[in-house]
Amino acid sequence: MGASRCDPSWRWVAESTAGLERVLAREAPRVRAGLIGRFRDFDLADDVLQEALLKAWQRWPQDGVPDRPAAWLYTVACRIALDTFKHHAVRRRVEPELVTALAERDAAEVEDTHLVARFDDELLRLMFTCCHPALALDAQVALTLRTLMDLSVEEIARAFLVEPGAMEQRLTRAKRKIRHAGIPWEVPNDHEIGPRLQGVLTVLYLVFNEGYAPTAGATIVNRALCREAIRTTRSLLRMLRGHAEAVALLALMLLQDSHADARRDAEGGLVLLEDQDRSLWDKRAILEGRALLEKALTLRQAPGPFQIQAAVAALHAEAADLVSTDWPQIVALYEHLVRLTDSDVVRVNRAVAIGLAQSPNEGLQALANLDGEEMRRYAPYHAAEAGLLYRAGRRQEALQSYRHALAHVQSGVVQRFFERRIAELERSTS
Amino acid sequence: MRYMMLIYDNEALAESQSEAEQQAVFAEYGVFTQEVREKGVLEGGDPLLPTTAATTVRVKNGKRMTTDGPFAETKEQLAGYYILNCKSLDEALNLAAKIPAAKYGCIEVRPIMEMGG
Numbered sequence: 001m002g003a004s005r006c007d008p009s010w011r012w013v014a015e016s017t018a019g020l021e022r023v024l025a026r027e028a029p030r031v032r033a034g035l036i037g038r039f040r041d042f043d044l045a046d047d048v049l050q051e052a053l054l055k056a057w058q059r060w061p062q063d064g065v066p067d068r069p070a071a072w073l074y075t076v077a078c079r080i081a082l083d084t085f086k087h088h089a090v091r092r093r094v095e096p097e098l099v100t101a102l103a104e105r106d107a108a109e110v111e112d113t114h115l116v117a118r119f120d121d122e123l124l125r126l127m128f129t130c131c132h133p134a135l136a137l138d139a140q141v142a143l144t145l146r147t148l149m150d151l152s153v154e155e156i157a158r159a160f161l162v163e164p165g166a167m168e169q170r171l172t173r174a175k176r177k178i179r180h181a182g183i184p185w186e187v188p189n190d191h192e193i194g195p196r197l198q199g200v201l202t203v204l205y206l207v208f209n210e211g212y213a214p215t216a217g218a219t220i221v222n223r224a225l226c227r228e229a230i231r232t233t234r235s236l237l238r239m240l241r242g243h244a245e246a247v248a249l250l251a252l253m254l255l256q257d258s259h260a261d262a263r264r265d266a267e268g269g270l271v272l273l274e275d276q277d278r279s280l281w282d283k284r285a286i287l288e289g290r291a292l293l294e295k296a297l298t299l300r301q302a303p304g305p306f307q308i309q310a311a312v313a314a315l316h317a318e319a320a321d322l323v324s325t326d327w328p329q330i331v332a333l334y335e336h337l338v339r340l341t342d343s344d345v346v347r348v349n350r351a352v353a354i355g356l357a358q359s360p361n362e363g364l365q366a367l368a369n370l371d372g373e374e375m376r377r378y379a380p381y382h383a384a385e386a387g388l389l390y391r392a393g394r395r396q397e398a399l400q401s402y403r404h405a406l407a408h409v410q411s412g413v414v415q416r417f418f419e420r421r422i423a424e425l426e427r428s429t430s
Numbered sequence: 431m432r433y434m435m436l437i438y439d440n441e442a443l444a445e446s447q448s449e450a451e452q453q454a455v456f457a458e459y460g461v462f463t464q465e466v467r468e469k470g471v472l473e474g475g476d477p478l479l480p481t482t483a484a485t486t487v488r489v490k491n492g493k494r495m496t497t498d499g500p501f502a503e504t505k506e507q508l509a510g511y512y513i514l515n516c517k518s519l520d521e522a523l524n525l526a527a528k529i530p531a532a533k534y535g536c537i538e539v540r541p542i543m544e545m546g547g
Binding site (some may be wrong): 298 | 498
C-alpha cells in the first residue's frame with residue numbers, strides 16, 4: 001500500500017484537484033462494487049470507501065496517483081473494515097476466526113493482479129442486484145443512482161422531486177429487502193438473463209430520460225445524469241457482450257443525446273424536434289449511435305423495445321427535417337413496439353406519427369381510441385392532441401388541449417413552453 | 431518502406447475524460463497528422479469507433495460465426511491506425527513516439543508486406 005512511482009498515464013490527473021476528483025469519481029463505483037461484493041453490506045462498503053477516499057485526498061497530491069488507484073482504494077478500505085472488525089471482536093470477544101480469515105484473505109488480495117478485473121465482475125453483479133425485479137422500480141432507480149453512479153442522496157432526491165429524508169428511507173428499505181429477501185449477488189444464468197437484462201436496461205434508460213427530459217425542476221436537461229447513464233451503459237457493454245438490446249440502448253441514448261444542444265433556445269426554453277436547428281446535432285454521437293444500431297441488428301436477436309426505439313431515433317437523425325422524415329416507417333416501428341409493450345405511452349407516439357404519415361384526422365382517430373382516466377392526467381397525450389388539432393385547423397380545440405396539458409405538467413420549462421403556445425393561440429383566435 | 435502504426439489505448443479511460451480533454455486529444459492528433467502530411471509520409475489513417483461497435487467474424491467448418499466485440503478482451507484496445515511511408519524503422523519509431531496515444535497507451539509498429547507488382 002502507498003504509492004510508488006506515478007504512472008505517466010495519470011499525469012494529467014495529478015496536476016489538478018479537479019483531475020484528482022475525477023479519478024476518484026471514476027474509480028469509486030468499481031471499488032464500491034468490490035467492497036459490497038466482499039462484505040455483502042452496502043452501508044459498511046460506503047463507510048470504509050469514504051474513509052479510503054479521504055486518505056487518497058490527503059496522500060495522492062503528495063505521493064502521486066498510484067499505479068492502480070482502484071486496488072489502492074480497495075486495499076485501504078478493506079484494512080479499515082478489518083480494523084473495525086478487530087475492534088469489535090476485542091470488545092465483544094466474538095468471531096476471532098473471522099478476523100483471522102479476513103486478515104489472510106486481505107494479504108492475499110494485495111498480491112492479486114486480477115483484482116481490478118474482478119471489480120468488473122462485481123460491478124456487473126451489483127447492477128443485476130440493484131435492478132432485481134423483487135425491488136420496486138423506484139427503489140431500483142434510487143439504488144442504481146446511489147451505488148453505481150455515485151450520486152448523493154440530495155442529488156437523487158432533487159432529480160425526482162422528493163424530500164431527501166424520503167429518498168434516504170427508500171434506499172434503506174431497498175438495502176434491507178436485499179438482505180432479508182435473500183436477493184442473490186449473481187449475474188443471472190443464460191436462461192434468465194434476457195428479462196433480467198431488460199430490467200437493468202430499463203433502469204438505465206429511466207435515468208437517462210430523467211436527465212434528457214426532467215419531469216420536474218427548472219432545467220431542460222440534466223447533462224450529468226445523461227452522461228452517467230451513457231457511461232454506465234458503456235461499462236455494461238464491455239462486461240457483457242452479445243446482447244443486442246444492450247447495444248441498442250447505447251445507440252438510443254447517443255442518438256437522443258445528440259439533440260441536447262438544439263433542444264434549448266437562447267433563453268433556456270424548450271425547442272421541439274420539429275423546430276430544432278439540426279446543424280447543432282452532435283454528428284459524432286449520431287455516427288456512433290447508427291453504427292451501434294447496425295451492429296445490434298446484425299446480432300440477429302429478436303428485436304426488443306430498445307432496438308425499435310433506436311431505429312426510430314436513427315430515422316430522425318438521418319432526416320434533414322420533419323417533412324423528409326420516413327414517417328410511414330416510424331409508424332410501422334411503433335406498431336411493432338405497441339405489440340411488444342402494450343404501452344399507452346407508445347400508442348400516443350404512434351398516433352403522432354400517423355398524424356404526420358397520413359393526416360392529422362387519422363392521427364386524432366388513433367388518439368381517440370386511448371381516452372381513459374390515466375390518459376387524461378398525461379400531459380403528452382394532451383400535447384399530442386393539441387398538435388394534431390392545430391394541424392387540422394381546429395384552433396379553439398387545440399387551445400383547450402394545451403390548457404389540459406398545462407394542468408398536468410410539473411417541469412417549469414415545459415410549463416413555460418405550453419404557456420407560450422397558449423398565448424400564441426389566444427392571440428390568433430381572438 | 432510502409433509501416434502500419436496500430437494505436438492502442440485504454441478505451442474506458444479515454445471515455446471518462448471530459449469533453450474538453452477529449453477535444454484536446456483530437457487537437458493533438460490533428461497536429462501529428464499535419465506533421466506527417468507535410469513530411470510527405472502519410473498514406474492513410476483513421477480513428478476507429480470503440481470496441482462496443484466491433485463485431486468479430488470467424489468461419490469454422492463452412493459456418494459463419496459472428497461475435498459481439500473485439501477478437502479478444504484486452505486491457506488496451508485498438509483505437510485507430512496510420513499508414514506511414516518511412517525511410518527506415520528508425521524514422522517510423524521516431525514518428526510513432528509522437529502519436530498522442532504513445533503517452534498513455536502504446537503504438538505497435540508493423541511493416542507492411544509489399545506484394546510486388
